[in-house]
Amino acid sequence: xxxxxxxxxxxxxxxxxxxxxxxxxxxxxxxxxxxxxxxxxxxxxxxxxxxxxxxxxxxxxxxxxxxxxxxxxxxxxxxxxxxxxxxxxxxxxxxxxxxxxxxxxxxxxxxxxxxxxxxxxxxxxxxxxxxxxxxxxxxxxxxxxxxxxxxxxxxxxxxxxxxxxxxxxxxxxxxxxxxxxxxxxxxxxxxxxxxxxxxxxxxxxxxxxxxxxxxxxxxxxxxxxxxxxxxxxxxxxxxxxxxxxxxxxxxxxxxxxxxxxxxxxxxxxxxxxxxxxxxxxxxxxxxxxxxxxxxxxxxxxxxxxxxxxxxxxxxxxxxxxxxxxxxxxxxxxxxxxxxxxxxxxxxxx
Ligand code: 5AD
Ligand code: FES
Numbered sequence: 001x002x003x004x005x006x007x008x009x010x011x012x013x014x015x016x017x018x019x020x021x022x023x024x025x026x027x028x029x030x031x032x033x034x035x036x037x038x039x040x041x042x043x044x045x046x047x048x049x050x051x052x053x054x055x056x057x058x059x060x061x062x063x064x065x066x067x068x069x070x071x072x073x074x075x076x077x078x079x080x081x082x083x084x085x086x087x088x089x090x091x092x093x094x095x096x097x098x099x100x101x102x103x104x105x106x107x108x109x110x111x112x113x114x115x116x117x118x119x120x121x122x123x124x125x126x127x128x129x130x131x132x133x134x135x136x137x138x139x140x141x142x143x144x145x146x147x148x149x150x151x152x153x154x155x156x157x158x159x160x161x162x163x164x165x166x167x168x169x170x171x172x173x174x175x176x177x178x179x180x181x182x183x184x185x186x187x188x189x190x191x192x193x194x195x196x197x198x199x200x201x202x203x204x205x206x207x208x209x210x211x212x213x214x215x216x217x218x219x220x221x222x223x224x225x226x227x228x229x230x231x232x233x234x235x236x237x238x239x240x241x242x243x244x245x246x247x248x249x250x251x252x253x254x255x256x257x258x259x260x261x262x263x264x265x266x267x268x269x270x271x272x273x274x275x276x277x278x279x280x281x282x283x284x285x286x287x288x289x290x291x292x293x294x295x296x297x298x299x300x301x302x303x304x305x306x307x308x309x310x311x312x313x314x315x316x317x318x319x320x321x322x323x324x325x326x327x328x329x330x331x332x333x334x335x336x337x338x339x340x341x342x343x344x345x346x347x348x349x
Contacts, residue, residue: 001030008259009037013219016212023208023252031252038255038287045262046289048333051340052324053102053135053267054095054295057304058083062108064139065174066162068203070234070305071108077236081300082112085121089128095295096129098321099337104158104292106137113138115145119152126153133339135196140180143187150191155341157188158196160227163203164217165210172203185221194345196265198227201253202245206231211253219260224342225290226264228253229271232307244307247276251286258287263344265290274311280324281331290340291328293320 004022008014014022026034059082060071071078083091092103103125107113113121122134136149137158146157161181163169169178188195199214218226230245250272257266267290268283276282280291294301294312302313312320325335 001025001027002033005030005034005037005259008256009041012260012262014260016216019212019215019256020209022256023211026252031248034252034255034259035286038258039285041258041262042287042289045343049289049336049340050268050284050328050333051102051265051290051336051338052100053104053290053292053340054091054098054100055104055106055292056083056088056091056095057106057294057296057300058088059107059110059113060300060304061110061112063111064109064176066176067172067174068200068231068234068237068239068307070236070307072237075236078305079303081303082110083297083300085117085124087297088121089124091295091297092125092129092132096132100295101131101337101339102133102135102156103295104135104137106158107139109139115141115148118145118149122149122152122154131339133341137196140176140184143191146184146187146193147191150193154193156194156196156225158198158225158227159184159188160196160198160200161185161214161217163199163206163210164213165206168203168206168210171205185223189221189223194224194342195221196225196227197221197223198225198229199253200229200231200245200271201250202231202243204231204239204242211249214253215256215260218257222261224263224265224345226257226261226266227269228257228266229269230275232271232274232309234305234307244275247272247279247282250275250279251282254283254288255286263342265340265342267292270294270311271307274307274309281327284328284331284333291324293324
């Protein structure tokens, strides 16, 4: 085990069988060692910095029917909302004044926002705040749309692959194609975005082999960012009685991803903070170096409910920024409010 982890630490790569072996056999000591090596790798790539991104969840309408997701089109119990351009700009203004220099515009796949409207939003934000990075996270679109957003000023794009196993992907999605998802990610790379892929840990029926495929897919795609979070059941989905992903498994996957992709930007996700009060802190100690506090208006936050129990939606929501900063500093890391581009991506420009 230790030998394999050392090999991974030195070469940033492993064979499929070796990776599966680690996932099946990693025990307490191996985990500690893995986390230690992931931490060293992160320190060498980015130091003790944790980058802050302001998340704006601007629509919870969605035409997709992902079986695990609380805001899928299948769910009739959701109170739907959309933010106007003015409301989005207000979130940005508040965020900018707090020091944020990356805004993540995230939403369901909502055709109400035409490409022209998305472009209008991008241009309006860049006009007012030329020094910010804009990250889009609005799902699968055509090559042409992605290219137009990029030309308008979008810098980055988050599109988790969800699972690299075709079989599992098809089992948990109804109106979504594995091939199209993958093609979207390659298109985004080609256009020149900083790309964020990612997956959930603990999807019902997911195996260790599936998780090994996730890592090897990431190694091939080489995304600049990788979002990894535990699957958490949502009460209005068919998975309501299933078990969710565990803290331990998610932490292991974050640490492995750090070792396979040393320069990636890895968020300690809200889902991780939801399954354990110190989940995000543990993620940061295992190689994560991004947090994405929510800048959405507090009155819509609980409506963006992908899974049950989501933190940062209640009365405490306005305090998230301080809460998360305290957590980072008390874990021994430092806050970085800059745009925080992927360093390898910048070198390639
Ligand atoms: N549990 C955890 N994560 C979820 N997501 C969607 N539904 C759930 C859930 N039930 C994740 C998906 C998506 C991201 C925005 O949220 O990975 O890409
Ligand atoms: Fe939102 Fe702590 S970060 S409550």
